Amino acid sequence: MSIKHIITHPGGAHKDDFLACSLMIYSHGVPVLRKEPSEAEVGDASIAVVDVGGEHEPTKMNFDHHQFPADYAPTCALSLVLRHLGLYEDARQYCDWLETSEWLDTRGAVKTSKWLGIERSAMAKLNSPVDITLLRRFAKQERHEAGQPVYEVMRMIGEDMVSFLKGMRERMKEIERQSEIWEIDEKFKVVFIPRVEPMIGEPSAGLGRYIESNELDCVAMVYPDRRGSGYGLSRYNDDLRLNFTRIGDCDDVHFAHKSGFMAKSSAIAPDRLRELLSSAWVG
Structure with missing residues (x-):
């Protein structure tokens, strides 16, 4: 499906919206706007609305999870975009970090640390300047488009994720044969x-x-x-x-x-x- 641009929420950025938008950038190569979508934009299938908008409807390119009930299985915007691309099951199998990201985004650091069986203080020790700088720079601009440093890094991240998952799928088949x-x-x-x-x-x-x-x-x-x-x-x-x-x-x-x-x-x-x-x- 051809889309005009991607909308995600303004304010602070998190890994799930950053990575979900990275996949969409790689798939569609269109600008990202950080703003609240209008009702018309949520209903427009030519606009991808990610991690905002209160609706999960892939046919309309809407990928929000915030309307799911509290007891819903940990599912974030990245989960929904991966499902849309047909890569979710492979990602859960080959990306050990994905389930933790889903928990962090939907349950918070305290519940996630308990689920992992580690101290709450250990969560902050896993961060690095890579996480902090990329998320801060992504959150800082209202519009990201081709040629800008953050946009091109996101495109590379999206490309590498897709290449890794498709490559692992083929590699498993190859190992099975040989x-x-x-x-x-x-x-x-x-x-x-x-x-x-x-x-x-x-x-x-x-x-x-x-x-x-x-x-x-x-x-x-x-x-x-x-x-x-x-x-x-x-x-x-x-x-x-x-x-x-x-x-x-x-x-x-x-x-x-x-x-x-x-x-x-x-x-x-x-x-x-x-x-x-x-x-x-x-x-």
Whole structure:
């Protein structure tokens, strides 16, 4: 749908309206106006109204959550825009920060900290000048448009979010097609990714998420070494039952991290890789 501009509320900005508008900027490339929308603007499907307006109606490009009842599942403007783009389920699965953002925006810091099981004071310790400056600069202007620094940063953020989520979806499908589950000495399991050409990006990317999302009982990952012809071996979820310093002296192991969480080997034969995994096991 072609839209003329985006409206979001004036005053202080929060992560949910900032990120929701970032996605809309990337999707539509139109200006953002920070103001209260008129009734006519809320009813105009050529104007996207985000985090204001008292209505959630995607067919009219309205994405507000403030009218939802107090006991409604934590849902913010970002949630609604992600749903509109067909990315919400992927975002909940691959963006660990999203649910916390939904809680913060709809329940506040006190309830969110209790939900996370942390002290209220810890919430402020997670902020940085990146958060503070971007939100303050976004809130400061009444109009943001192409060519302005904040607008272009928001466009990049929106692009990266969409690219990451679509990329992760494809990466999970790719891992599903290529991966093997090895059982080593009837003691533990690992997920193995064979080398394929051409090798695109980081071969280990998404492996941990694949194990988690499929609830696999794996303690390690074996994947092509992007910088060599062999393979990388690493613990999943930092499982201390594997210590790769135990194989550091092997002729075909050219690097073993001193903390024991990973190693790199020139070995390419599956049987040899299995031997290395077996030697690294401490139980």
